[in-house]
Amino acid sequence: MTVGKALHDDVTDAISAAFFEELAATGYGRLSVDAVAKRAGVGKAAIYRRWPSKQRMAVELTSSVAVSAIDAPDTGSLRGDVRQFLANARAALSHPLALAIIPDLLAEARRNVELAEALLSSVRDPRRASSGDMVARAIERGELPADTDVELCLDFLAGPLYWRLTAINSEPAPDYLDRLTDKIVAAFRA
Amino acid sequence: MTVGKALHDDVTDAISAAFFEELAATGYGRLSVDAVAKRAGVGKAAIYRRWPSKQRMAVELTSSVAVSAIDAPDTGSLRGDVRQFLANARAALSHPLALAIIPDLLAEARRNVELAEALLSSVRDPRRASSGDMVARAIERGELPADTDVELCLDFLAGPLYWRLTAINSEPAPDYLDRLTDKIVAAFRA
DNA sequence: ACGGAACGGAACGGTTGCGTCTCGTCAGGG
DNA sequence: CCCTGACGAGACGCAACCGTTCCGTTCCGT
Numbered sequence: 308m309t310v311g312k313a314l315h316d317d318v319t320d321a322i323s324a325a326f327f328e329e330l331a332a333t334g335y336g337r338l339s340v341d342a343v344a345k346r347a348g349v350g351k352a353a354i355y356r357r358w359p360s361k362q363r364m365a366v367e368l369t370s371s372v373a374v375s376a377i378d379a380p381d382t383g384s385l386r387g388d389v390r391q392f393l394a395n396a397r398a399a400l401s402h403p404l405a406l407a408i409i410p411d412l413l414a415e416a417r418r419n420v421e422l423a424e425a426l427l428s429s430v431r432d433p434r435r436a437s438s439g440d441m442v443a444r445a446i447e448r449g450e451l452p453a454d455t456d457v458e459l460c461l462d463f464l465a466g467p468l469y470w471r472l473t474a475i476n477s478e479p480a481p482d483y484l485d486r487l488t489d490k491i492v493a494a495f496r497a
Numbered sequence: 498m499t500v501g502k503a504l505h506d507d508v509t510d511a512i513s514a515a516f517f518e519e520l521a522a523t524g525y526g527r528l529s530v531d532a533v534a535k536r537a538g539v540g541k542a543a544i545y546r547r548w549p550s551k552q553r554m555a556v557e558l559t560s561s562v563a564v565s566a567i568d569a570p571d572t573g574s575l576r577g578d579v580r581q582f583l584a585n586a587r588a589a590l591s592h593p594l595a596l597a598i599i600p601d602l603l604a605e606a607r608r609n610v611e612l613a614e615a616l617l618s619s620v621r622d623p624r625r626a627s628s629g630d631m632v633a634r635a636i637e638r639g640e641l642p643a644d645t646d647v648e649l650c651l652d653f654l655a656g657p658l659y660w661r662l663t664a665i666n667s668e669p670a671p672d673y674l675d676r677l678t679d680k681i682v683a684a685f686r687a
Numbered sequence: 688a689c690g691g692a693a694c695g696g697a698a699c700g701g702t703t704g705c706g707t708c709t710c711g712t713c714a715g716g717g
Numbered sequence: 718c719c720c721t722g723a724c725g726a727g728a729c730g731c732a733a734c735c736g737t738t739c740c741g742t743t744c745c746g747t
Contacts, residue, residue: 313692313693313745314693315693315694315744318693318694331608332608333526333608334525334526334604334605334608335524335526336523336524336525336526336527337526337527339733339734339735340734340735340736341733341734341735342734344695344696348695349694349695350693350694350695350696350697351695351696351697351735351736351737352693352694352695352696352737352738352739353693353694353695355735355736355737356693356694359736360735360736361734361735361736406607407607407608410600410603410604410607411604411607413600413604413663413664414524414600414601414603414604415524416666417596417597417600417601417663417666418521418522418523418524418597423666427666431664431665431666435665456676459673459676459677459680460680462657462658462660462661462665462677463653463656463657463680463684465660465664466653466656466657466658466659466660466661467649467652467653467656467657468652468656469656469660469664470652470655470656470659470660471652471656473603473607474603474621474655474659475621475625475651475652476606476607476613476617476621483649486646486649487649487652489687490649490650490653490684490685490687491684492687493683493684493686493687494653494680494681494683494684494687495680496683497679497680497682497683497684503715503722503723504723505714505723505724508723508724529703529704529705530704530705530706531703531704531705532704534725534726538725539724539725540724540725540726540727541705541706541707541725541726541727542707542708542723542724542725542726543723543724543725545705545706545707546723546724549706550705550706551704551705551706
């Protein structure tokens with residue numbers, strides 16, 4: 308027994324796409340439901356038929372898309388895994404939308420508890436877990452000492468690249484990821 | 498020949514303090530002039546007597562405060578300099594205001610050209626230069642090879658700590674900075 | 688073919704914000 | 718001691734936005 312007729316998937320998809328485009332263009336703080344609806348070619352009612360508020364729409368759309376972005380390279384060597392992880396991260400951050408949206412979400416999460424919890428559980432924890440497995444495999448292979456501080460290593464995996472791409476904002480050299488890999492592996496072993 | 502009577506410094510200071518508190522609490526996107534004025538115990542006219550618009554107020558206040566936050570430790574050894582740099586950065590980011598404001602400004606800068614240029618010239622460039630000197634001194638002392646990639650090293654100096662404090666959002670262990678220093682120095686030498 | 692529900696569009700009331708303006712007050716330099 | 722101008726407070730016009738409600742239309746299951 309369905310309660311009502313089904314919402315149209317294509318409309319939901321259009322809203323989702325428009326939401327992220329609008330989020331990238333104007334930021335979480337200034338995001339307006341009218342703008343999302345207009346960009347999606349949709350009536351506002353279609354949005355409020357799906358979510359009870361702007362906040363819930365933002366949180367649910369954000370975490371629903373984020374879960375698909377989990378990568379756990381397993382190339383057989385630490386260096387290969389690190390290099391692949393960086394390539395994946397670089398590719399993900401090459402989407403202009405992602406590069407504009409992610410820092411915005413991290414900033415907003417610091418004052419929006421609901422958003423913060425959604426991001427932590429749907430993005431940080433899974434990613435951190437799979438990255439941790441990556442380091443654990445290196446330890447099992449004997450590439451890293453058994454007492455390696457995994458948590459600390461993970462900060463090196465994402466930190467420098469994220470810092471370069473979002474804060475420094477200058478295009479890295481072509482061989483940047485290779486050089487970065489060398490230094491990250493060296494840091495892991497320290 | 499003064500054009501008019503002087504603006505009161507204590508009022509300007511109150512506006513500045515209120516601006517940053519409001520910025521931390523609500524974010525750049527939602528920041529309102531009314532809220533800043535009310536928090537400062539000031540009429541809106543006092544603000545518009547000083548800056549022609551909200552945007553200019555934000556840019557000028559931000560860059561004026563930022564210039565004072567430049568540190569270039571020179572302890573005589575690479576490890577000492579790195580450790581001191583991290584301690585300074587950690588202290589700066591321990592201000593709850595800073596931890597809420599900085600990610601917000603970085604996110605906003607990505608879509609606000611005027612703010613971006615102000616941050617790049619008043620924060621990134623001076624900090625990057627003094628940090629570069631730090632690495633250059635290590636090269637002169639022979640602690641690092643002459644062909645060290647300074648730019649890449651700087652990404653390691655700030656990236657992991659910033660990532661940990663802003664994105665991962667879990668309190669680091671007491672000896673975190675020491676362990677971090679070891680790995681950063683190892684990365685520098687790679 | 689029918690009917691119900693979702694659809695795009697638009698208007699609504701209530702709220703908020705920007706930037707301007709006007710009050711009456713207060714301070715400080717000549 | 719007086720006069721100029723900054724001051725706090727707040728009203729103003731205008732625009733934007735949220736969330737709701739109403740249209741007339743279109744789609745889809747039965």
